[in-house]
Structures are given as C-alpha cells and as structure tokens.
Amino acid sequence: IGKGYFFDEKPFCCNGCKTVYQLLKDNNLGNFYTLESNAGAKPSESNQHKYAFLEVESIKTKFIDFEDETTARVTLFLPQIHCSSCIYLLENIAKIEPAILNCQVNFAKREASIVFDQSVLSLAQLALLLDRIGYAPNFGNRNQTEKKLDKKFLYKLGVAGFAFGSIMLWSFPEYLGIEGDNPEFRNFTSYLSFAVSIPVLLFSASEYFISAYKALRYKSLNLDVPITIGIIALYAQSSYSIMAGYGPGYMDSFAGFIFFLLIGKWFQNKTYKTLSFERDYTSYFPVAVTRLIDGKEEIVEIEQLNVQDTVLIRNEEVIPCDSILLSDSAKIDYSFVTGEAVPINKKKGDFIYAGGKLLGQRITLQVEKESNRSHLTQLWNDVQTDKKTRTSFLYQDRLSFYFLIIILIIAGVSSIAWAFVDATRITQIVVSILIVACPCALALSAPFTFGNVMRLLGRKGLYLKNTGVIERMNEITDIVFDKTGTLTTGTTHKVDFVGDELSVEDKEAIYCLANSSTHPLSRAIVACLKAQNIASTDEIADFDEVSGKGISGSIHGLNVKIGNPFFTDLSVVDENETSSFVRLSNGKTGRFIFSSELRIGIEDLLHSLKSYRLHVLSGDKDKDKALMQKLFPKDSVLLFQQTPKDKLDYIESLNKQGKSVLMVGDGLNDSGALGKADVGIAVSEDVFRFTPSSDAIIEASKLAQLDRLLSISNFSKTVLK
Numbered sequence: 001i002g003k004g005y006f007f008d009e010k011p012f013c014c015n016g017c018k019t020v021y022q023l024l025k026d027n028n029l030g031n032f033y034t035l036e037s038n039a040g041a042k043p044s045e046s047n048q049h050k051y052a053f054l055e056v057e058s059i060k061t062k063f064i065d066f067e068d069e070t071t072a073r074v075t076l077f078l079p080q081i082h083c084s085s086c087i088y089l090l091e092n093i094a095k096i097e098p099a100i101l102n103c104q105v106n107f108a109k110r111e112a113s114i115v116f117d118q119s120v121l122s123l124a125q126l127a128l129l130l131d132r133i134g135y136a137p138n139f140g141n142r143n144q145t146e147k148k149l150d151k152k153f154l155y156k157l158g159v160a161g162f163a164f165g166s167i168m169l170w171s172f173p174e175y176l177g178i179e180g181d182n183p184e185f186r187n188f189t190s191y192l193s194f195a196v197s198i199p200v201l202l203f204s205a206s207e208y209f210i211s212a213y214k215a216l217r218y219k220s221l222n223l224d225v226p227i228t229i230g231i232i233a234l235y236a237q238s239s240y241s242i243m244a245g246y247g248p249g250y251m252d253s254f255a256g257f258i259f260f261l262l263i264g265k266w267f268q269n270k271t272y273k274t275l276s277f278e279r280d281y282t283s284y285f286p287v288a289v290t291r292l293i294d295g296k297e298e299i300v301e302i303e304q305l306n307v308q309d310t311v312l313i314r315n316e317e318v319i320p321c322d323s324i325l326l327s328d329s330a331k332i333d334y335s336f337v338t339g340e341a342v343p344i345n346k347k348k349g350d351f352i353y354a355g356g357k358l359l360g361q362r363i364t365l366q367v368e369k370e371s372n373r374s375h376l377t378q379l380w381n382d383v384q385t386d387k388k389t390r391t392s393f394l395y396q397d398r399l400s401f402y403f404l405i406i407i408l409i410i411a412g413v414s415s416i417a418w419a420f421v422d423a424t425r426i427t428q429i430v431v432s433i434l435i436v437a438c439p440c441a442l443a444l445s446a447p448f449t450f451g452n453v454m455r456l457l458g459r460k461g462l463y464l465k466n467t468g469v470i471e472r473m474n475e476i477t478d479i480v481f482d483k484t485g486t487l488t489t490g491t492t493h494k495v496d497f498v499g500d501e502l503s504v505e506d507k508e509a510i511y512c513l514a515n516s517s518t519h520p521l522s523r524a525i526v527a528c529l530k531a532q533n534i535a536s537t538d539e540i541a542d543f544d545e546v547s548g549k550g551i552s553g554s555i556h557g558l559n560v561k562i563g564n565p566f567f568t569d570l571s572v573v574d575e576n577e578t579s580s581f582v583r584l585s586n587g588k589t590g591r592f593i594f595s596s597e598l599r600i601g602i603e604d605l606l607h608s609l610k611s612y613r614l615h616v617l618s619g620d621k622d623k624d625k626a627l628m629q630k631l632f633p634k635d636s637v638l639l640f641q642q643t644p645k646d647k648l649d650y651i652e653s654l655n656k657q658g659k660s661v662l663m664v665g666d667g668l669n670d671s672g673a674l675g676k677a678d679v680g681i682a683v684s685e686d687v688f689r690f691t692p693s694s695d696a697i698i699e700a701s702k703l704a705q706l707d708r709l710l711s712i713s714n715f716s717k718t719v720l721k
Contacts, residue, residue, distance in 0.1 A: 070119045157266060
C-alpha cells in the first residue's frame with residue numbers, strides 16, 4: 001500500500017494483484033473475490049523471461065499432449081490450487097484470455113488440462129499468464145513438490161501428537177485423584193497444557209476451521225462444520241476450567257481429539273491412494289488394437305505395442321498412441337482432445353497424436369511412443385455432456401445438514417432438561433454431546449463405500465467413469481437395450497451370401513471395404529471371407545460410412561457399396577431377414593444373410609430385471625420380434641428399424657417423462673443414445689471400441705451378470721445408511 005498500488009479506490013499489496021483485479025473486473029469475473037479473498041500466491045513482478053525455455057521446440061514437445069496447426073493441449077501441475085475459488089478462476093480463464101479454449105481442473109491432483117490456440121498464445125505465454133494470476137506451473141520435480149505438501153501435514157500430526165502425550169503426562173495426578181496434594185504444581189501444569197494446546201488449535205486444527213468457514217460463507221454445510229463445533233466447544237470448556245483454577249479441564253481430550261482426527265485423515269489419504277490404484281480402470285481397460293505382423297492381423301492389448309510396430313486402425317476407432325502415418329492420407333477427428341469437431345487431413349509421414357478418431361477408410365500407423373491407457377482414460381473423463389447430476393452436493397454433505405440439525409436439537413433439549421436437574425452441568429452435557437457425536441465415520445463412509453464399489457464392479461467387468469455414476473445407477477427406472485452386438489453376439493453365428501457369383505477380385509474388394517468398418521455386420525463379413533482365404537490390404541478411394549445405412553468406396557476402380565437396400569439401391573427380398581446388400585460397379589449384386597445368436601445368459605438376465613421397465617431399440621428388421629417378445633416381459637417396448645437419431649430421440653422422450661434411463665449398446669450406432677441416457681454402458685468385444693460418450697464400459701462376456709452388478713451398486717445405499 002505504501003508503494004501506491006491503488007485501483008478503483010482499492011489498495012493492493014503489489015502490482016500483480018492489482019493487475020489480476022483489473023483482469024477479473026474487466027471480464028465480469030468479480031465473483032472470484034466473493035469466493036475467496038486470499039486465493040493463490042503473490043505473483044512475481046520480474047518473471048518476463050522465466051518461461052523462455054518453453055520456446056525451445058525440443059523442450060516444449062515434452063509437455064504438449066496434442067497439437068496441430070492452431071490448437072494445443074497441455075496438462076500442467078499447479079501447486080497453488082487450494083480451494084474452490086482457484087477452480088472458479090482457472091475454469092473461467094478463457095474470459096480473461098480468449099486464446100484459451102478450455103480449462104478443466106483436477107483438484108485432487110492440482111492439475112489443469114488446458115486447450116489453447118497456439119497461433120495466438122504460446123506455451124511460454126500461457127505459463128506466464130498463469131504465473132501472473134498466482135498459479136505458477138511447476139515444470140520441475142513434481143514428486144518433490146508433493147512431498148513438501150505431505151510434510152506440512154506430518155508436522156501438524158507431530159505437533160498434535162506431542163501435545164497429546166505431554167498433556168496426558170501432566171494430567172496424570174488428575175487420573176489418580178491426587179490433584180489436590182500440590183495445587184501450585186497443578187496450576188502450573190494446567191497453564192503449561194494451555195500453552196501447548198495453542199499451536200494445536202491454530203496449526204494442527206486449522207484445516208477444519210477453514211473448511212467450516214468456507215462452507216458457512218457459501219451458505220452450505222459440510223461435515224467439517226459439526227466437527228469444528230465440537231472442537232470449539234471442547235477447547236472453550238477446557239480453557240474456562242484452566243482460567244478459573246479448576247484444573248486442566250479436558251485439554252488432554254482436545255489434543256487427543258485433533259491427533260486422532262489427523263491420524264484418520266492420514267489413514268484416509270493412504271487408503272485413497274490404494275483405492276485409486278486398485279480401482280484404476282487403466283490397468284484393465286477393455287481396449288485392444290489390431291497389430292500387423294508380416295501382413296497378418298492380430299488383436300493385442302494396447303500395452304503390448306512397441307515402438308516401430310505397425311497397427312491397423314478402422315473407421316471410428318480411436319488412435320491409441322502417438323504414431324507416424326504409413327497410409328497415403330487420413331482424416332482425423334480430434335474432438336475428444338480439443339472439443340473442436342472439424343476433422344484434420346493428414347498425409348503420409350505426418351505425426352499423429354493419440355486420442356484422435358479416424359474418419360474414413362482404414363489406415364496403417366507406425367508406433368512412435370508406447371501406448372498409455374491413462375491418456376485414453378483422461379479423454380473418457382474429459383468428454384463434456386449435458387447430463388445434469390441429480391444432486392448438487394455429495395451424499396455425505398447432504399446428510400451432514402440433517403445430521404447437524406439433529407445434533408443441535410438433541411443438545412438444546414438436553415440443556416433445557418438439565419436446567420431443571422442441575423444447571424451447573426449444562427455446559428458439560430452440551431459439550432459432551434457435540435464431542436461424542438463427532439461425525440468422523442460419516443465423513444469417511446461415502447468415499448470409502450463408493451470407492452470400494454467402483455473397485456468391486458471393475459473386478460467383475462464393469463468399469464465406471466466416476467462415483468457419480470453409482471448414484472445415478474441407483475435411481476434407474478428404465479433399461480434400454482440395443483440388439484445387434486448387445487443382446488446378440490458381436491460376431492454372428494452364420495453368414496451366407498446370396499446373389500451373383502463373385503470372382504476373387506470382387507471378394508477382395510468387398511473384404512477390403514468391410515475391413516475398414518467396425519460395425520458387427522462388417523466384422524462378420526470379414527470373418528466369412530477370411531474363412532475362404534480371402535484377404536486384401538489395397539487402398540480405398542472415396543471411402544464413406546453413413547451411420548446406420550452402409551459403407552462405400554472404390555478399390556482399383558471398382559466401386560463397392562455395402563449396406564441396407566436403400567443405401568445400395570436394391571429391392572428388399574425378405575422383410576424378416578437380417579442382411580447386408582452388396583452392389584458392385586461391374587453390375588454384380590447380392591446380399592449377405594446373417595443368423596444371429598443370443599449371448600449366453602441373456603434370457604436369465606431379462607427375467608431377473610423385472611423390477612425395471614425394459615425396452616429394445618434395434619436397427620434391424622423385425623424378424624427377431626417374436627423371439628424378443630418371448631424373452632422380454634409383456635410390458636416391454638420393442639422397436640425395430642431404428643436409426644441412430646431415432647434411438648437418441650427415444651431416450652430423450654423417456655427423460656421428458658421423468659424416467660431415469662440406463663442405455664446398454666455396443667458404442668457404434670448407439671453413441672448418441674449412450675450420451676443422452678442418465679447412464680450409458682458400452683459393451684466391449686475384443687476389438688478396439690473406445691466410447692468416450694459412455695459412463696461405463698462392460699466386458700461383453702459379463703453382460704449376462706448386469707442384474708448382479710446393479711444390485712451391488714444398489715447395495716451401496718444400504719451400506720451408507
């Protein structure tokens with residue numbers, strides 16, 4: 001203030017804080033100051049060249065997750081993140097700097113995932129901006145920084161432990177009933193206990209006071225509010241006893257209370273790390289990729305990929321690792337990474353980042369970096385949807401509101417009752433209630449329960465995106481199934497071709513085109529032709545796949561169309577058969593007829609789901625309608641010849657009726673419906689079907705156990721209660 005840092009008739013400690021205030025005020029982010037008046041750290045005034053090293057290309061690429069001509073994505077470690085106002089400011093930073101397209105904060109890891117326009121803002125300038133508003137990125141040894149944060153907590157635990165042991169030792173005469181033998185010494189140890197308790201109150205217990213204060217300031221309640229009330233009541237009672245000469249009061253209980261609370265938090269943090277590791281779906285994510293060895297295809301888990309391996313990626317598949325394009329050209333959709341849906345054209349030899357989705361004919365890539373499932377998991381978590389969480393607070397925070405009211409009512413009634421019995425004991429009784437009823441177990445119940453449920457479901461083949469999915473699963477009223485690839489096996493039981501006689505060249509062209517698609521019927525055609533020793537790796541020109549209709553392309557000048565009769569301009573032969581029609585530019589036509597088989601255990605599953613309203617949305621003809629009617633309960637809704645848009649609209653109509661919908665699909669034509677449902681579960685076969693729009697992924701072999709998995713999720717409510 002002495003230096004004259006004034007703006008808008010307000011004094012500031014430094015020019016940096018004044019600048020931040022100007023930025024926030026000019027961009028209508030004044031709410032930042034209502035959330036937290038002391039967020040972040042004081043920025044440095046002389047750091048213009050602090051991040052110049054990020055201008056060096058070889059250094060910059062180490063920190064970039066993705067980049068193209070204009071857009072880049074980076075994940076930065078920001079140790080200064082410490083409260084809700086930090087999240088508020090960082091996630092609204094695009095209003096300060098328009099070149100920042102998106103920012104998402106991971107509070108637990110103190111990370112910010114930022115997408116920015118690097119044609120306007122360089123990585124060095126981004127780092128400088130973050131530094132200027134008090135969130136300097138840490139590009140050094142992250143482990144060392146986290147160790148410092150852990151050490152502070154251990155110091156708090158040590159101070160509380162020392163005070164607890166010392167005060168208990170000084171209070172030993174009280175325990176033996178000989179406190180009156182030496183009153184002078186008793187008073188001395190009482191004041192000594194009071195002196196030692198001060199750092200426990202101000203340092204060791206500080207997090208509880210801060211958390212409770214913020215909750216009340218935001219006009220909400222969390223579990224730290226009743227805990228803080230108990231701490232204050234206990235400390236006030238003990239301080240009064242010491243000052244009035246009645247002895248040390250309950251100061252040993254106060255120090256022990258804080259000590260054991262911190263031990264509980266330490267244990268909780270350790271357990272969280274264990275739970276996080278055990279429930280980490282990256283370790284068993286059902287994702288695979290096709291690797292080419294001497295021209296032969298083999299399906300492997302993405303962790304088995306090595307540098308210089310050649311992989312085959314089909315239309316709509318997500319690229320699992322940073323690679324070099326071996327094919328002549330490719331069209332890549334990076335919307336998962338950048339949020340921008342405009343596809344990017346790549347040519348042979350170009351570098352392609354992991355996370356892009358292929359649009360068009362299959363391509364081959366050479367692996368440049370080993371695959372990292374955690375990167376794909378981050379994409380899964382980062383996909384934005386318009387789903388609204390039904391509850392605005394965590395379960396335990398909602399419950400804490402009622403918990404606190406009940407405890408205060410009990411304490412109030414007790415104080416009134418004791419006014420007629422022994423008024424001198426009112427304070428002791430009220431304090432005892434507040435202390436004994438400390439909701440420590442309540443604070444741990446929800447995260448431990450949901451964490452273990454996520455881990456248990458993962459072990460049984462259902463991988464959830466986050467704990468919020470569990471709460472939504474517990475409110476499901478309707479379950480919607482896709483048919484092909486979900487109720488029926490993804491690889492069909494039998495495939496027959498009816499039509500003109502095809503030459504080897506014709507079959508190779510059909511194989512080549514079908515092998516660029518991940519649709520279950522396309523995969524069945526490929527398997528059928530492969531059994532006839534037909535294979536091809538020819539390039540496809542003008543490849544196109546229309547969701548729910550068919551695929552087309554040109555192989556060595558031969559135009560091929562595979563799909564429904566309308567897509568191929570052919571006539572329907574049998575309304576009740578499941579088939580894919582084929583038209584070649586040499587005049588030959590025909591159709592592949594598929595005989596599907598139900599997944600093992602589906603019939604028993606449907607019988608066990610009678611407590612839900614069941615629906616079937618199928619893009620196929622209704623030849624299986626009689627079978628479905630036999631399997632499903634009478635009040636079920638069975639709809640056939642549904643386009644992807646029809647499925648999405650149907651889910652939306654159920655939502656408007658107030659239904660809570662679980663959608664189960666194969667993640668291809670169902671991606672829109674999966675994203676619209678309250679809970680979307682994608683069924684994963686042995687091919688690379690990464691579906692960011694879903695809330696969960698289930699192994700195809702475990703689908704028949706869906707009823708048990710839902711009951712495990714529902715049991716979490718019983719555990720919490």
